[in-house]
Each structure stands twice: as C-alpha cells, then as structure tokens.
Amino acid sequence: MSAAPKSEKERVGVYVCHCGTNIAGIVDVEDVALWAKKELGDDGVVISRDYKFMCSSLGQELIEHDIEIEGLTRVVVAACSPHLHEATFRGACDRAGLNPYLCEMVSIREQVSWVTTDKVKATAKAKAMVASGVERVIHNEPLDRMYVPVHPDTLVVGGGIAGIQATLEISNSGNKVYLVEREPSIGGHMAQFDKTFPTLDCAACILTPRMVDVGNQPNVELYTWSEVERVDGYVGNFTVTIRKKARYIVEADCTGCGICWEKCPKKVIDDVFEAGLGYRKAVYTPFAQAVPKYPVIDTETCIYFQNGKCRACEKFCPTDAIDFNQEDEFITVTVGNIILATGYDTFDARRIPQYGYGRLANVFTSIEFERMCNAAGPTDGEIVMRDGVTKPKSVGIVHCVGSRDNRYNSYCSVICCMSSLKFAHVVKERTDAEVYEFYIDMRTAYKDYDEFYQRVLEEGTHFIRGKVAEITDAARQPGEEGKLIIQAEDTLISRQRRIPVDMVILSTALEPRPDSKEVGHKFGISCSANGWFIEKHPKLDPVATMTEGIFIAGAVQGPKDIPTSVAQGAAAAARVLCHIGQEQIELEPVRASVNADKCSGCRICNDLCPFNAILFHEDLMVTEINQALCQGCGTCVAACPAGAITGSGFTNNQIMAQIEGMLMFSESNGMTRVAEPVAA
Amino acid sequence: MEKYLLYPGCAMERSASAYLDSTMAIRDDIAIEFEEVKDWNCCGATEYISVAQTPAHALIGRNLALASQQINGTNTLVAGCSACYLNLSKTDNYMLEDDKLSEQVNVALSAGGLNYQPGTLKIRHLLDIILNDVGLAAIREKVIRPLKQLRIAPYYGCMITRPDPNKHFRNAEYPQSLDKVMRALGAEVIDYPMKTHCCGGHMTQISESTAYEMIRGLLYGATQYKADVMVTLCPMCQLNLDAYQENVNKHFKTNFNIPILYFTQLMGLAFGHDAEELGIGKEFVSPGKALAKIGIEIPEDQASPKTKRKKDDPSLPMPAMPKDEEVI
C-alpha cells in the first residue's frame, strides 16, 4: 500500500543541525542541507539550512522567521532525538503561527552520528533520514492539543517514610489520598530502626508523629494490610482496585486494647518486623505505635485457622471485635496520579556462607542488630549475644555484605557505611566492648556525615581497611578458642589479620523487593537490570517515570538514606499537586479513529485496547474509539484486518511515506533518486 | 547402565589406588560403566602451567583429543581427582573462550596427529555424576549397611567447587553435594566452616610450616565438630590429611587421630562390600575405631538435644541455612 497523492505541494523547510561537533564531526551537515534543497526540491523543500545549534534561541528564530517570511507550511529539523527537543521546535512553530504538529524531527545524532565513525555512511544515512522526514511531514495534518481532566485524588502505594511524606504533603493541601500499605501498620523500615544517623535521633520518635498525622488526617483514606490488585486507565484518570485483606478484626469495634494478643497461645518468630530476632503471636500488631492500632490474624500460624481449635482471642475480646468469617474486600477508586514508594528489602546474608550467618550463632545482620538496639525490641535494647544473656566483649562490624560485589549486587547500597559507624557508636555507648570495623572505603558523603565519622574515630573504634574474607570458628591459636574469628587483609599494612570477636554485625545490602517486576508490570513501569524502578531521567527527573501520572519515591528507585527519601516523597507530591493544580493535562493528540465505512464489524480490535477505549455499536455493527480514553498506542491500528483504523499523527499515509522516503535514494549511487514517491 | 569415559589421573593409579579400587568396586551397585581413555597422560597438576602456558594446555589437550576419539554413546569425561577435573575443564573452557589459545593448542596437537574441538566433551567430577546422574534415591536403595551414628566431616577441598567454570556446583562456599550423598548412606553429617578450605596441595614440598598449618586447620575444624572420619574426593587432599597427620601432630604438639577416607569407600561400605575390596587399609591413620561404630546404637544421653524451646529460654531465635528446595 503506498502513500496517497497530495493535491498541492507544501512549502517545507529543512534544518540540519551541527550540534557543535556531535553531528558535524561525523555527518557532512552542509552537504546534507544542500542535498535536501537539490534532491527534495520537487517534493516541496523550499528552504534548506544548516546551523550550529538549532535548539538555541537563534536557531529557533531561524525557523520562526522562515515560517513568517517564507510562508513555510511544514518543518523538518534534523538534529538530536525528539525526546530532547521536539517540544522546543514545535514550540517555535507554534509561536510563528504554524500548527506544531506540522513539524517533525529526525534524529541524525542518536541514530546516525553517535552510532558510527564512518563519515561516508553517516552522511548517506542522514540524507535518507531527512528524505524520510520530508516525505512524512508532507502528509502531516494539523492537530489540536488534547487535554484530559485530572482527578484530584491520589494513590500512594507504600507507607514508609517516603510514602508518608508524599501522603502528608498532598493531603495537607486539601486533596484526598488513598494510602495503601501491605503490612498491618505504616512506618516501613524506619519503624524498625533504633537511632538514625547522623543526628542519632530515635527513629520512632521522629517517625511516629508523622504516622499519627497520617492516621488523623481526614483527607487520607488509609488501607493497611492491603495491596493494589489492578490498575487501569491513564494519567488523570486511573481506576485502581485495592484488595483489603481480611484482618479478621472488626475495625469499627476494635479498641486496640491488646487482650487478644495477650491471650493468644501461639507464639511464632516474627520474620518481618523483628527481622527473625523476636517473637509475636498469631494475632498481633507489629509494634506498639502501629497506625492503625488494629491487629491482624496470621492465618498460617493461627491455631483456629490451621485446625479449628482455640478461638481464645474471640473469647476474651471485650468488644466482640473478632470475626473469623471476615473476607477480603475489594475497593475500587479513581485517582489522577499514583506514587509508588514501596521501599527495599534486605540482602539474605546466608548467600555468603563464609560469613557464617545461619551457621555461627553470633553473626547478626544489620537489621537484626537494629532490632536488638531498639528499646522496644526483643532484648529491650540490651546488646547481647544469641544466648540472649551474655554481653559481648568485642564486636566486629563488616561493610559491603552483598554490595559492590559482582557475584551478588554490583551497586553500592549507600547507607551502610553510615549505619556501620552508627552501630560502632551504639556499641561503644552501651557496652565496654572493643569494636572493629572492616571497610573498603568510607562513604560519608552528605551533610554532617563526615563529621559523624570523626566522632566515631574519637570514640576509639578500630578501623581496618580490608573486605572481610571469612568469619570462622576454627581457632588457630590460643585467644581464638570459642570466638568468632574475622579474617581479612589489613590492606593499609599489607598483612592478613585474624581478629577474634564475640559478635559480628554484617552490614547487608539493600535490595529491591522480590516482586518488583510484577508490581512494575501492574503499574506499567519498568525495573532496571538491578531491579530498582526506572526513573524518567536519572539526573533531571528522578521521581517521574516513563508512564505519565506514575511517580516513584524513596528507596524503591535505588538505595538512599532517609533525608533523600523524604525529599523524593515531597518531590513526587509536588509533581502530583502540579497536575492537580492545573486541573488538566495536555496529552499528545495522537489517537486512533475508525473509518466507519471500512469497518466490517469483525470486532478483533475490541478486546485489544489496554485503555478500554473501544466501543462497539451493535445497531450499526461498527466499532468506535473513544477519543478521550484513547492513548494512541496503535495496537488496534495494527490489528485491523481491513485497515479501517488510522492513528492521527501516525496515519498509514505518513508511515508509508516515511518508509518510502528512507528508500527513495540509493547509497550506492551517491544518494541520487531511484524511486519516486507515489505522491508526485 | 550409564556409560562414561574415565580419566583416572596419575594419583588414582597409585598413591590413591584405594580411590580407584573403591570406585570400581561400587560401579555395579550404581549401574555405571567406565571406559578408560586410552594411553592418557598426566594432566600437569599445578606444576606444568607454572612453567609454560601453551605446552601445559597442549598436555591436557592430548587427553581431551584422545577422549573425544572414544566418544561412543557418551561424551562425558569423568575425573575422580579434583585437580585433574579442573585442569581438563579449564583447558576446554579456555579453548572455547580464547580463540588464539585454541588455535595454538590445536597446532601443537596436530604435530602429534591429533585435534580437539573445544566443547566436544562434557567434563564432570565423579561426585557430580554420582549425585546427579545416579541420584540419591538409587543410592539409598543400595544401602544394606547404613552408616548410622558415624559422624562424617565431608571435606571438599578447593578445586571441585572453585572456580567451577561450568557452574556444576550451586554454591562454592556452602557445597552440599557430598553431604547429601553421605546422608543418603545413613551417616550423620556435620557442617563445619573449614570444609572448603585448601589442604595445601604441593606446599608440603615447598614450605612445610605453611602446609602443616593448613592441614592442621582442617583437622581441627573437623574434630572441633566431633567428626569420626573425614571423607574426601581428591587424592591430594587424602594424602595431605592422612599421610602428614603425624607430622602435623609433631609440629604443633597436637594429637589428631582422625581417619581420612574416600567417599566411594564409604559408599562401598554402606553397599555391603568388605574393607579390603575398597582399598581400606592403605591409610596412615587407621580407620578401625571409626568403622567399628557402624551399626552400633549410641546411648540416649549422647543423642541430639531436643529442639523444643523451654518457656523461660532467653535465647534469641537463630536463622538456619536454607534447605535444598529453598532458593535464596
């Protein structure tokens, strides 16, 4: 199928950008411009220029001037990727009175000069690209901007510090937020910590006021013990189904008195909040300051759910708030924007068996040690060995466990140097133990961080620069018997050392949640190779994603400390509030429409639409596309066997012309014309 | 009957003949047939590669070329010695990875009328085929004398799990292959961190003090966990731990007295073969006391402690290493 002929020739302006030496260093840009005027003149090219930096004000003014004075009706800019400056050039056209969608960019940088060093081939390809752009743009039609309304409600997924920050910022502005949290309480990992670096603030003391605010804020609808089941729609208009898992507690009646978990006979190891270091009951709240205060029943360990007996909680509940027959509830909400702040998981240190975690009793991970230090933790804040009683006289702290290691995670987990220093400080503060810290580098980059390092140096911790090779109980000499021996090369004195200690703390890596890919898929965003969610731009847009209306904040985007997580939560909230404030969002006016005359009513397209934008008229036996919902993905366009659907901005004519333009000139003949566009 | 090509290696022929004898003794039990590579030469151990690169690889290449000529129903080449296994495996892999080396080796081989296309053979350790091809179920079935109450310290040494170019073993730092096979024989297998540490190799000939410290560490590690016997899968390891045990004792004034046997010998005992058939009796440290334990009940008070937690127990819960099926 070829491009349909045009009745009247357009006046096309071609602009070939040097981009300094980025393009001009490989592509002969002057030649391309001259060539375009000569070879494409018959197709409509009346102006063809090359310029050093088209994106500069002067470059843009060139276009504007030519539109006004030369009466251009179409513009082609051969430069960098449209991702960068399409908006710039369309804006220039707009200012000069030309519909912005009559301007096309062809990328002769990312697709030509940056992928080859062969100047001859590059120039030839650049010419082909320009030809394709010219042939295509001739078939462009003016399009009107599309606006969709923004629903003022927001969904925040993840109730850790980043999610809490975002929730408060948005809800305090008067807008509604649905906060969905997987665990029974919000708080995230920060609620597990004892002290936070570098200020040594008590984590719970600074976190819980925020948690309480969230609980009390009337604009927040809090769903804990809940997960997002399904997401449909697009920016401004997402339809989200939330699964509110059954707590088996009637929230309306529960006072949070705690008699149920007091009386519960089933004690189990708490793998989540206590990091496996402490216990909870089958009916529990994860910690005393939980928001909301309602407990949950863990059906996998509850005696009643496993074999029908007990029911002690029900018996003793003074307000009759236990309901074993409760079921999961599904709640569907509409929101305009979504913020994902689902945080991180900790590295399983059993993956490094030579460090002894899981084999040698007194090897602990950083999260276990946080729980140990925490005054409300399994040891009431006492630093003791695995027997629960003995105080260690020497402690080793190991950096980079599972981080900066090609065999596990090649990235640096950012916070472990600081938290290792924090542990050293806490051990010194609460015990008389000698502390040995094993590091490769000391990464104390942010505000007051290096000062904290200085403080810990003053306290007398022994620092040994060497990545720990192994931790063993096989003694080599007296003094090592009954101890854990940390073996590492002290690289600064170039000697292998064996340091016997009572207790070891492994600063484990931060890792993405194991279900990140599935979650990403659910929301339509991607994960990087390391498993963290991908931001729109790592330098300039760290909280947005490639999907409009979906934002990410906190450790879910990559390991980071609390101040940065808070900043990102606030940043994501600001972006959302911007959308809400504008009340509408401009969308690309690329959308599909059905030519009813050609539609045979086969309905193949009906089920393909990811945005549910296709309707079928039974009476007329034709399909229609809802222009408001359509996102211009092109699926139905491609699927229609009759070719009855076309995409504005991506019509079949435009695409065919673009392809023909690419192939019209022969490289072996020095880029002379070998075919005519059917338009001529 | 599963058929395999066999590369015994110099040690299995003589200093570790017990290893070869016991492997041959159990082959019917585990339904394995071996075809020895005809006229194989030494693999060069850790010595040839220290002197010259291309000749070292060509030396190994001759074995690979000869083995590849015997491919008939099987292209799996099995080695019982970890060093031989690693040498054969490494040369094959480097020839695959490094075109220049591959070319050079084949030019050298052609001077002897031979050629080897890298990747033609599947090179595996004896333990690998016993665990993965024979399988634990088949092993358990053949046990007629379970090694009950025998506390075994499985000793892997280095070259079988490291560097593991073909990723046959899941975790170099926490291997379980030998543990599982021993458990299938009914024995009690102890986990001890030293099980993957090096026996010292030829260090006994270069620096006795260095070597003896390495051997002492292993003996200590096993006896610390109250092992009755250490079980190996490499002739060098067996030699160092066994033949030099007395020297170690003299050097450090210790009194280790733990026998070192090959895993195939334990398998043979469990399958009902008698000691002589399995080459038992050639050790420096007698296994008599340990083997007397097989089949004897131990008194109740020495049995494993009860695992139920007492009410006032202040101790903190302890994480455990993952079970087989658990993927971490």
Add this chain to the structure above:
Amino acid sequence: MTTVIDHTAEAVLDPAEIPKKSYLAEVVAATPGVSRLEMCIQCGTCGGSCPSAKDMDHSPRQIFAMIHAGMKDDVLASNTPWYCVSCYFCTSRCPQEIHITDVMYTLKRMAIKANLYDDHTAADLSKTFVNQVENNGRSFELGLATRHYLRHQPMRLVGSATFGLEMLSKGRLDLTPHKIDGLDQLKAILKKAKELDKVEV
C-alpha cells in the same frame, strides 16, 4: 585497553626506555581468557582469603597494586606467586571477578624467565615435575621427591625415607616410572607447543 606509559620513581627516562606497553597490559596479555586485572579496587578479599598470605612477601592484593604501579622487578622477585597453592579462594570471592589464580600462574611463568627470586625451591619442583612428565608421560613421585629433596631440602631425605617406605609398603608409590605408549606423540606435541610459546603475545 588504553595504552598507559609507566612512570617509575627514577629520574627522567630516556624516551627509548619507556616501555611501549604497561606492565599491567603485559600481565593481562599473558593470561588466558579475560582476567579483568584492571578492575581491581584493592578491597583485600584475596589477601584476606589466601591461606598462605601470612608467609608471602606481599599479599595478592599488594602484588596487583605493584603491577598497576609498574613495579615489574619487585613483583618477579617476590615469593608471592610461589606460595600460591591454587586454592582459588581469591578467584571465587573477588567482588570484581578477577581471575587471580590465573594471574598467579602468569607471574610464576614470568618469574622463572626473569630469575629474580633467589629461592628456587618451588620453581624447581615445578620444573622437575615437568621433566618427569616429558620423559614418561606420567608423573613419577618417587623420582620427583628424591630429586627435589637432594637439590633443595637434603635434611628431609632422612625423614622422607621412612615416609617413602611406608608409602611403598601400602602400595601407594611406584618404584619405577610408568611410561605411556604414545610418548613420542606427546613429545612431538610438547615440542611444537614450546615453539609456539616463544611467540610474543
């Protein structure tokens, strides 16, 4: 691989003296496959894991720092490569996945050629072993041990005699070497291989 000019601590070098390739590049080129030696971040895992490190002049990590610094003679005069037992702990644990043990073998080969390390025990053991293999096609422990002790550790001859006798009585030692049938074939192969090795990589 970028070409780096070594700058030693000595006075101004005659431009003709400046090596065309850095010592690091030389070591990398002489090691089969991709060693990744340039990726070393000096973390010390190798030096920490090495069972012989306490007896080495320089830990493996230190040797790599010296290679990066172009200290060729110091590296080849060190006892480090000779104390390597090829346990591969370093290789399996290196966070940068450097093929450390293979680099050690390269250094052994270079050290033999350079002849800067004054204790030849280990090098001679290897060379004697090689000699046995080239003459028989198989290793010959009795021959190896006798020759080795005679040359380097004569004091051990006495003690090792009892050891040897015990090995013999247990049938674990051969009195004479076993020769393979295809010895000529092997010799031809090795001869050709040695010729190829003389080519500069």
